[in-house]
Each structure stands twice: as structure tokens, then as C-alpha cells.
Amino acid sequence: MATLTARRTATPTLVDRLFVFAVILLGILVVRITTPDQEFSSLVETSSPLSEVVWGGLYVVAVVGLARRPGGLGQLLRSSWLVVALVGLAIVSTLWSDDPGATARRAIGLAGTTACAYFIVSRFTLESFIDTFAVVVIAAAALSLAIVVVSPDAGLMHLEYSGALRGIFSHKNRLGLFLAFGLVTVAMAAWRRRGPSATFFWAGGLLCLAELAATRSATALLTLFVCVVTMVVAFAANRRRAVPLVAAIVVLVGALFAGVAFATDGTQNPVLAILGRNATLTGRLEIWTHVVQAIAAHPLLGYGYDVFWAPGGSFLQFNPGTAGWRPFHAHDGYLELALDLGLVGLAMMLVVLAQATRAAWRFVVRRYTFDRACPLAALAFFVTLNVSEAYIAKYNDFDWIIFLTFFLFTVMPEKTAIAAVPEQRAVVRPRFVVGSNGLVRWSGSSTSGPGGVR
16 A cells, blocks of 8 residues: 555646645635625635535545545654644534534534645645645636736725725735735746746746735735745755844844834834734724633633634624624634634644744755745744734635645655655766777776776
8 A cells, every 4th residue: 555655756646736726726716706795804704505515525535535545644643633633622612612513514624624735745745736836826816817807896806995906816815815925836936947837937926926016915915024034044044154144134123113113103103004004903903802802701612613703603792893894703813713712722723833833944954945945934924824814723724724734744754755856866978988999988987897889
């Protein structure tokens, strides 16, 4: 029976690559079809009959694929046991949930979504996954451009963010965040290529950059900045002498922004003005205040997985909405997880992030390449993203899949993580020599015997 290591040494099949396309693009399009006019939140209800059919099919493919080739899966599960435990806690939270039926369905969805990440890791190498993901990003950018050309009203935001690009997504922030990290993978894919394929990726990167600017998403720009800085620091750490200089630059820039932010107040804050935000972070501070009160009411185990914000749910007790609208999530992934699974679930996730940080750092410092720096950039992106959005442990969501995929690449044994890299052998160029007797003989390497007549 083929092991997980052996399977990952092979080139992913067309079906494997189509699975990645389906997980990301179908997930995006299903949300857009089922919630075409959603502009109040970048995270929308992900459960609908169409969504359940599409994602249910993906779950079946992932689970069956893993079952057919289970070799090495046990080792991978042991290396990421806290992730498995977190999913288990979500399922068990049915026992104290405000809506046990909804929690059970969504927790099973979380288990299926998580299985998709394990399936991808069992089929791809890190490099081949980055390449495939980069193509998906460019495809999404091209589709977003097409929808604006064909139907501008469908491709642009209205109301508060009028004119901002949302493309095939339901909200501008979703497109912006997707393109922000996508640019990192597109640049990596382009960097190690030459010729027409490099031109394709560089052109795709320019398209993604232009669309990122058109989204006017401050959160996306911030996360892109964090990704770039993270990769620079990782590169410097690998060249050890540059670490103090890079660390000092990062600290100084951070201190400058923090100092200016705290030294000013109200809407005159220049840092927030640069990011296009006001002193309440576009209403997030008010939401966070109510969310903290809700967490304090059920601190240990929370309200059950993904039911707090449901219509008629517990959020009504804490009045977390104003001006005739209500949020769909806490606008902070860590607070959202505490609402769902309490401080127990939050503590488990923080340990996972600590493990991911350690594994990603060791992974890239041990042998630096742009590809091996990608898991660390993905981690930085995910951690930063969840400060203002809520995508931790979300079912039917590609952000959770992407984070887990890169995390799993780093916690696998090193011999597995690099098994697919073929050994580079020196190319011996034949040398033809004409002897004194007029015969032509070949002079090989120093370890070869006398040259024969050729």
C-alpha cells in the first residue's frame, strides 16, 4: 500500500488540481450565487441547499481519497492532534449549544472542511500546491475582471463602499484579502520560471495588484504588508548577520505607527486616516465591547459552534448592532472562537498557532527558499486577518483550508516534506579526445575507467 510520503513524491494528477480549483472557486461562486446582494459583512451565511450539495461532494472526495490511501495519515494526525481535538470540541459543543441541530450540521461541515486540507497535503508537494493555488488566484482575478466588464453593477459595491471592486465575491474585503495572499504565491510561481510561463504569472500578478488596489480594502493591504515583512525577516534570519538590522527596522516602524496612533485621538488620527478608518475601526470597537460581555456570560465552553449570530440567537441579549443592521460575526476571529467554544477552544487554537509558528520558522530557517517561506507568510496572513475578520475554524471556508494546508506541510517529518525534491546530480559533459593513434576516445569523470573508442 502506498504511503503518504510515496504519494507526495508523485506529480499531482489533473483530478487533484481540479479539486483545489473546486474547493476555492466553487466555494466563492456558491456564496456569491446564494447571497448576491450581501454588502453589510464580508463573512456571510455559508449554509444553503446549493452550498451543502457542493461542499458535501467535496467532503466525500476528500474522505474517500484519504481512506483509499491511509498510509502515513496516522502520523500526520498525531502531528496535528490539537487541530483534530478542536474539531472534536466543535462537534461535542452540540451538547450545550443554543441550537443543537445547527451546531451538529455545521460541526460536521467543519470536520469535512478540515479533511479537505489533509487530502490536499496527501496529494501535493509544497511547490506544486503553491503553483496550483497561484493559477486559481489568477483565474479568480480574471473572472472578477470579466464580471465587471459584463455587468458593472454586479462586480462593484454599492451603498457605503460604492464603486469598490468585489468581483466574483460578495464583499470587497473578501476579494482584497484573497488577492493579498494570492499575490505572494503568484510571485513565487513566477520567480522560478522563465519564458512564457513566467510571463503568464507576472502578468497575472499585475492584474491581481491592480484589482487589490481597486477593492480599497485597508485590511487586505495591511495583511499583504505583514506577509512581505515576514518573508524578509525569514530571509534575514537565514543570513543570520542581517537579523538585528531587520528586527530593528520592524520594531521602529511598528513603534512609530503605534506611537502616532496613541498620541492622537478621534477622527484626526493620521494612521487610521491612511488606512481609511475612523477611531472606532469602522464600528468594530462597539461590536467587540458587546462580544466581550457575551463571552463573560459563558466563558468556559461558549454558546456552541457557530450559532451565536443566528437569527433569534443569543446575540440579541447583548444588542451588538446599531443603525438598523446587525453584524454577522464578531469581526475578530479570536473573539468569535471564544463565543463558539469558550476560552477552552480559544486556548487550544492559540496553542495550534504557537505550534504553527515554531514549525514554520524551523521549516524556513533550516533551508531557505521562497517556497519554504510561504507557510510562514500564510501563518502571518491568517493571524493578521483574524484581528479584524473571523475565519478561524470556519466550515465551508477556503481560508481555514489554506491555513491548515500550509501548517500541515511544516509539521510533517522533514524527510517527507522534501521527499519530492529530486536529487540534483552534476551533469557530466562528455569530452571527445583524438589520440595519437588517430582514434577518437571519450574522457569521462575521474572515477571512470579508460576512455573507449566512440
